[in-house]
Amino acid sequence: MPFFNDELIPKYWFIVVFGIKLIAGITLTMLYTNYYSDRSSTDIFKYFDDGKIMFDALKTNPSDYFKMLFAFQNDTPYFNTTYYDKMHFWYSEYPTNIFSDSHIIIRFNAFVQLFSFGHFHVHNVFINFISLIGLTAIFKTAIHHIRQSKKLLFYFIFLAPSVLFWGSGLLKESFIFFGIGMMFYSYVQLSKKWNAKNIVFFVLGFVVIIYTKMYILVAIIPALLGYIIYQKSFIKNVIIAFSFSFLMILLASYLLLNAPLKFNPFELIIAKQHDFLQLLTEVKSKSTFYVSELENYIDVLIQIPFALTNTFLRPFLWEVNSPLVLMSSVENLDLIILFLFSFYHKKNNPDWAKILFCISFAISLYLIIGLTVSNFGAIARYKVPAIPFLLLANVLLIDIEKLKQKIPILKKIL
Numbered sequence: 001m002p003f004f005n006d007e008l009i010p011k012y013w014f015i016v017v018f019g020i021k022l023i024a025g026i027t028l029t030m031l032y033t034n035y036y037s038d039r040s041s042t043d044i045f046k047y048f049d050d051g052k053i054m055f056d057a058l059k060t061n062p063s064d065y066f067k068m069l070f071a072f073q074n075d076t077p078y079f080n081t082t083y084y085d086k087m088h089f090w091y092s093e094y095p096t097n098i099f100s101d102s103h104i105i106i107r108f109n110a111f112v113q114l115f116s117f118g119h120f121h122v123h124n125v126f127i128n129f130i131s132l133i134g135l136t137a138i139f140k141t142a143i144h145h146i147r148q149s150k151k152l153l154f155y156f157i158f159l160a161p162s163v164l165f166w167g168s169g170l171l172k173e174s175f176i177f178f179g180i181g182m183m184f185y186s187y188v189q190l191s192k193k194w195n196a197k198n199i200v201f202f203v204l205g206f207v208v209i210i211y212t213k214m215y216i217l218v219a220i221i222p223a224l225l226g227y228i229i230y231q232k233s234f235i236k237n238v239i240i241a242f243s244f245s246f247l248m249i250l251l252a253s254y255l256l257l258n259a260p261l262k263f264n265p266f267e268l269i270i271a272k273q274h275d276f277l278q279l280l281t282e283v284k285s286k287s288t289f290y291v292s293e294l295e296n297y298i299d300v301l302i303q304i305p306f307a308l309t310n311t312f313l314r315p316f317l318w319e320v321n322s323p324l325v326l327m328s329s330v331e332n333l334d335l336i337i338l339f340l341f342s343f344y345h346k347k348n349n350p351d352w353a354k355i356l357f358c359i360s361f362a363i364s365l366y367l368i369i370g371l372t373v374s375n376f377g378a379i380a381r382y383k384v385p386a387i388p389f390l391l392l393a394n395v396l397l398i399d400i401e402k403l404k405q406k407i408p409i410l411k412k413i414l
Contacts, residue, residue, distance in 0.1 A: 024168035051109025131174035137181025156391035179208035223360035266297040307370025328380035358393040362386035
């Protein structure tokens, strides 16, 4: 596919990464198979099993299968009793999910069943190709703003441990990478030339994110608003522009407290935290840690520093109790060291607007996760979409050419 062509990166690199992702997907599947005894509560299997229920309709009533697959006249009592009530995760048991985040991946599995004949690892191949497209789109969007350090950017985006691990299984993270990649890549293309293809890709990415995990889109808003304020307004101090963006979001959320909405932002965060705490009472985990229960918007504001600490810094090494939590702890430490290293070797005039865009997105996402989730394993997985952007901020910040002069061996790999 021409999409994978690049002037500096050979195409076989993408093929090798695809192979590595397949191995990571198989490893993740084996881990879930051996670690979790209840298949119905295991993310990597539960959507596969629900997709099989949808696919089985093709054998008895093909029109039902296609109606469910394409969401056409499928929201009726007949479909509820015949199919959806037999699934475990078509309906969310928690009312705070404005959009169900399970339908897309269940439909995906029902579609791939046409080719897999029920073999799980065929689904791994398909989901990894979707993930590869999304990560490649993020890479191509980033190199639009970076003329050097392409190889380092490639390593960071495709081979970051948590991205490689969680973004290679039959999980929603692969769709999130696809959605983010399609949105940003098509946006850059549309900034050059408007055409129907890029509009379709932008809308596709937007819809995928909304119907997979809408809070990802919410986390993008402050970063995008700060970037627009800096580029288009009279505020030409980049730190003030992004700070103003966060203050606007915070003020708007406060004003919405008295708006006639089913959920305002503060109440939605509180409700999501309560849902997660309820889930933890049903599913015991050694990685759970104590958090204060949120009751009002004052509690939310007070907990912001703790939320960011839990996502950026924790788990600390002495809190590690499993290999997955250890991977998250080491990666947090690596990111901190990498940022310190990048600041020490930073460019003379780094593009602070793009750097703060990446960091603002990560802060927003980490804040939403930190306020609602109190389990290290869940945090490690949920914050994965921000990892490529934190690493991109490092690439934008660091002066690679100066670093190559100080460390000559880097010339061979970068």
